[in-house]
Amino acid sequence: MQPITKPQIQAIKATCSRKKIESADMALSYSNNRTNHVSELTKDEAKQLLTALIGEKESFNAKQIMVRKILSMAHEMRWELDEQRHNKSNKIDMERVNNWMNKYSYLHKPLDRYKADELPALVTQFSKYHESIIKSI
Numbered sequence: 001m002q003p004i005t006k007p008q009i010q011a012i013k014a015t016c017s018r019k020k021i022e023s024a025d026m027a028l029s030y031s032n033n034r035t036n037h038v039s040e041l042t043k044d045e046a047k048q049l050l051t052a053l054i055g056e057k058e059s060f061n062a063k064q065i066m067v068r069k070i071l072s073m074a075h076e077m078r079w080e081l082d083e084q085r086h087n088k089s090n091k092i093d094m095e096r097v098n099n100w101m102n103k104y105s106y107l108h109k110p111l112d113r114y115k116a117d118e119l120p121a122l123v124t125q126f127s128k129y130h131e132s133i134i135k136s137i
Contacts, residue, residue: 002043007120011062012038012046015053026053047117063116066123070111071097073130104129 016023024036030049031041041049054062071092079096098110106125107118114122 004039004041004043004046005120008041008043008046008050009038011050012041012053015050019053021053063119066116066119067111067114069123070126073126077130077133 012026013023015021016026023038026049027038027041028036030045030052035041038046074092074097075090079093081091081093094111101111102108104125105122107114107122
């Protein structure tokens with residue numbers, strides 16, 4: 001059993017707050033009365049709770065947000081198509097992004113193949129890489 005991730009904790013607490021639901025009650029319910037602390041849920045319990053709270057549509061939106069965050073960081077690192085730079089369109093060079101993903105990302109697969117529950121770790125990894133590149137400029 002894997003422990004809950006920090007992004008899962010944040011998502012559960014934010015969603016419960018927005019919907020005016022007690023997160024302790026939800027934790028108790030989804031842990032089969034094992035704990036009333038969200039931070040003590042397992043990763044799978046948290047995933048089930050989030051699915052119930054936000055549903056598939058919002059889960060898809062969360063995936064889009066995380067993918068956009070990665071693409072935004074790629075843009076800041078100037079991973080853009082050369083011909084677009086002059087037109088100020090600044091389209092991201094997805095081949096370069098996917099080459100990096102295949103070689104360095106923790107699951108070694110293209111960005112569009114990541115599932116929503118795999119993306120938080122990827123965003124963290126890419127953020128660290130992005131930070132190291134920005135510091136070196």
